[in-house]
Amino acid sequence: MAEKRQIYSVSDINRKARMVLESAMGELWVEGELSRVTIHSSGHWYFTLKDAGAAVSCAMFARDNAGVAFRPKDGMQVQMLARPSLYEASGRYQLIASEMEEAGKGNLQEQFEKLKAKLDAEGLFSRDRKKPLPLLPKKIGVVTSPTGAAIRDIINVLTRRFPNIEILLAPVTVQGPAAAKSIANAINYLNKRNVKQPIDVLIVGRGGGSIEDLWAFNEEVVARAIAESEIPVISAVGHEIDFTIADFTADVRAPTPSAAAELAVREKGDLEDEVSLYQRRLNESLVRMQRDFQLRLNRAAHSYVFREPAVLVKQYRQKILSLEMRMGDLLKLESQTIFQRLERSSTRMEYLLESGVLQAHQRVDELSLLMRHEMERKAERSRQRFQSLESQLRMLNPMAVLGRGYSLTRRPDGSVVRSAEDVKKGDALITALADGKVVSKVTEKE
Incomplete structure (x- = not known):
């Protein structure tokens, strides 16, 4: 028996x-070039991947x-x-x-570029919002890991450059899922603390x-x-070739933590040298000023004013008397000039008023004559218009044609008879002629 x-x-x-x-096979990563990309109305993508x-x-x-950040294209x-799978309907591998x-x-990297573009559009990278670093900070806040090499480098540089500067460490996690929140909280905390205990730089x-x-600094x-920090912030993430979002939002970007410490505070020795230099310049300026004032005082003490003060007073008194006399003459001359100007102005005003009145009378006469002529022209135009309308009205009067041999036939109810079809045998008709009316009765229609 055959096997079934x-x-x-x-x-x-x-x-x-x-x-x-x-x-x-399960899931696996594969790389290739897209071709024949089709984006269906359902939102599904269909394409060929090739090499x-x-x-x-x-x-x-x-x-x-x-969740894909770009739109696929050939x-x-x-x-x-x-x-890997198989489309059952056609048996096609896909x-x-x-x-x-x-x-x-x-x-x-895609996330980095996307966030960078977003924050840049909001103006967070603008130079206008960058705060300057203080010249001589007294206290510096550091937000970093308490066990990393960065804090040791920062402390070494700061204490070497300015031994008595105060350093406040806000210990945070700098790597892992919780790092970004830890860093942000530390920055916010130091800003709140800054109200009572000022911090000059972070x-x-x-x-x-x-x-x-380094990803926490890209969050x-x-x-x-x-x-949002009110305290100026220096970013110090990674090495010189590393760039993070924090570098763009910070007020100053340092290539390394050590460089950040160098930017935060100057060498104490350099500052002391500058202070000494300014002190020397100030002393030299004071000596020069003292010498100049002494020379001016000596010249004044030997001048004519101090040797003969009474003569100087007499000269000034004579000058005052001369000015008083000159002022009196000027006032007298000015008053005469003003009086003459007033007389001339009065005469001219009388002339102008009289001339103005005469011109006004003349203008009134001219306007009166123009008004009379204009009224006559308008009356003539109205009369001609009336005659024209009257003539047109007579021409349009339907009764006027009766004088030329025409007649107008109506029924007793007043309706006009326009066609032989409008009447029937036995109807009474009223015919209007030029000199009267004729009443008739229809006896026959043709």
Whole structure:
């Protein structure tokens, strides 16, 4: 007896193939070039991923592509996390993507660029909001790890440059999920504390590391805390080649923690040398001023004024008398001049008033004549207009045509008869002629 066959449908085979494929490989990262990108109205993406030697159909559903920071297009090189699968309806092998990044530009870098653009648009990087560093800070706040190399470098540089400066450490976590919140809280705390115990400068940072190690200083919460700080902030994150969002929002960016300490405070010896220099210059200026005043005093003591003061007083008295006499003459002359000007002004005003009155009378006469002529012209135009309208009215009078042999036939109710169809045998009609009316009765119609 023949063995009974087990028959599978095509759907069964494709389903089994899909299950084997998905369970055997799982998710994996794959890189390639996008082509034939189709963005469906449902929000799903369908495209082909290819390289120099092969191509594979791919799909990325709306729930997954909502988190992608860019819009895919043909020719774009991408990396994506995907699981191999099989589209049962056609038996086509495909990749189902759950994450996608531009190749050569990791997700962290994308986040960095996106946040940088956002904060820049808000004006947090503007030079106008940067605060200057104080010339001689008394107390410096440091926000960093208490166990890292950064705090040791900062303390060494500060104490070497200015041994008696006060350093206040706000210990924080500089790496890991809780780091950003820890740094922001420390900055906010030092600003609140600053009301009662002033802090002149903040140094915020850590030593070098990878982009993942430094990522806390790229978080928005840290950037906003730095931007809102009333205390000037020096960012000191990583090495000279490292740049973080904190560097852009801080008032001053230092390439290293040690450099930040150097920017925060000057060398005490340099300041002392400057003070000594200014003191010497001040003493020299005072000596010169004293010498100048002494010379001026000696010249004044030997001058004519001090030797013969009575003569000087007599000269000034004579000058005052001369000025009094001159002032009297000027006042007398001025009063005469004013009186003459008033007389001339009065005469001229009388003439102008008389002339103005005569001109006004003449103008009134002219206007009266013009008004009479204008009224006559308007009356003539109105009379001509009336005659024209009267003539038109006579021409439009329907009864005027009766004088030329025409007649107007009406029914007894006054309606006009316009056609033979409007009357019937036996109807009474009233015919209007030029000199009277004729009443008739219809006996026959043709």
